[in-house]
Amino acid sequence: MTAIAYRRRSKRAAWDEEPSLLGKAVKALFLAAYAAAVIIPLWSIIATSVATDDILDESGGDMVFLPTEVSLQAYREILSGGAVTKSLLFTLLLTVVGTAISLSLTVAAAYGLSRPGSVAHRKFLTAILITLLFAPGMYPAYLVVQDLGLLNDMWALILPVCFSAWNLIVLRTFFMTSVPGELIDAARIDGAGEFRTLFAIVLPMSKAILAVIGLFYAVGYWNTYFLAVLYTPGLETKPIQVLIQQWLLAATGPQGQDAAAAAAISSGAANAPAASLKTAAIVCTIVPIVVMYPFIQKHFTKAVITGAIKG
Structure with a gap:
């Protein structure tokens, strides 16, 4: 028995063996x-x-x-209602509005494409999948935003990136594989329409995947930098990432403060040292994501693996 057990054990993969x-x-x-x-x-x-x-x-x-x-003087100055406070509030508004729009569009599209027999099902899905292979490029995207009159507008930071084909594929696969078709059929027999089926049955069973995708969208909006530099250079209140970048590289105070305050901060003559102000601003951008992540972490394995691999 020992020799047989040893031979069986020797055939196991290396990663299945007990590490030394x-x-x-x-x-x-x-x-x-x-x-x-x-x-x-x-x-x-x-x-x-x-x-x-x-x-x-x-x-x-x-x-x-x-x-x-x-x-804590640096945090008091940053959150006292100045440029950094306005920038944080603007970024928070951008994140909340953008995440709500992106999640709504992704859920609607994923549910529609997950139902067999939906109108132009394959054509829409093919068109969406093509965007994963062929990106339009920076210059054509800029021309579209310009023609729509969105330059130097908050919507320029939301509409161009409000829909992710990859997130749609993950969510569509989850709807098709993890939501029992029998429940949807039973709802239809009871007279429920598509909207009621979506909100009463599908979404309550998809909280894990929705939390993960919502976090992906929220982190993207919260860390908005390149689009803000490209599309909104003249925006009075800038996203916090852009503000910190300008502050750190220019070695001056936050954009929007008067010259005297900027000079005081950059020279270290303000109430809080310049290094403390810069690092405190960085901490303020990290804290929201750090606080949010533990509540979403438990859903990652279940949602991402189930939605991306099953089926």
């Missing part, structure tokens, strides 16, 4: 190094954002790692 002690040690070392590469820079940014003038002066005005004194 050395293998476990190497994996642990690799994961620890990877985690440190992520955590250390993030911690340094947070530590610098709460550092006082004296601590930053001791470090030469650069990043600090272990501040002995903590000050």
Whole structure:
């Protein structure tokens, strides 16, 4: 029995075998190094954002790692109603409106294309799949936005990217494979129309995949940068990513403040040091995603694997 069991065990794939002690040690070392590469820079940014003038002066005005004194003056100045506050609120509005529109369009299209016998089913699906293979390019997209009169308008940051063919494919596959057809047939027998079937049966059973796709859309809108630079250079209130980029590269205060305030911040003469203000602004852009992710994480495995592989 021992020889037979050994032969059976020897035929197993390498990844099915129990790792050796050395293998476990190497994996642990690799994961620890990877985690440190992520955590250390993030911690340094947070530590610098709460550092006082004296601590930053001791470090030469650069990043600090272990501040002995903590000050929240940088966050008070950023959230006091100035340019950064307006930019954060604008980005939040952009994220909420954009995610709602994108999720609504994706759900409607995915449900329609998941129902056999829908009008021009294959033609619409083929047209959508072609967009995954052939992108229009930056210049044609800019001309379309220009002809629609959307330049320097918030809608230029939503409409060109409000629909993702990849997310539609994932959601359509989920509707076709994970929502029992018998329930939909029973709803039709009871007299339910397509809209009632969608809202009463399909969507309640698709909360996991909707949460994941909604997070994908929300992160994309929250991190809007390139489209804002391309389509809205003259917009008075800019997305937070653009504001921080201009602030960091120009080494001046936030756009929209008066010259005296900008000069005070850049020279370190303001209430909070310039390094603390910059890192505090970066922390403000990270916190919403960090807070949102734990609530969505439990749905990732179930939603993405089921929606993308089954069938």
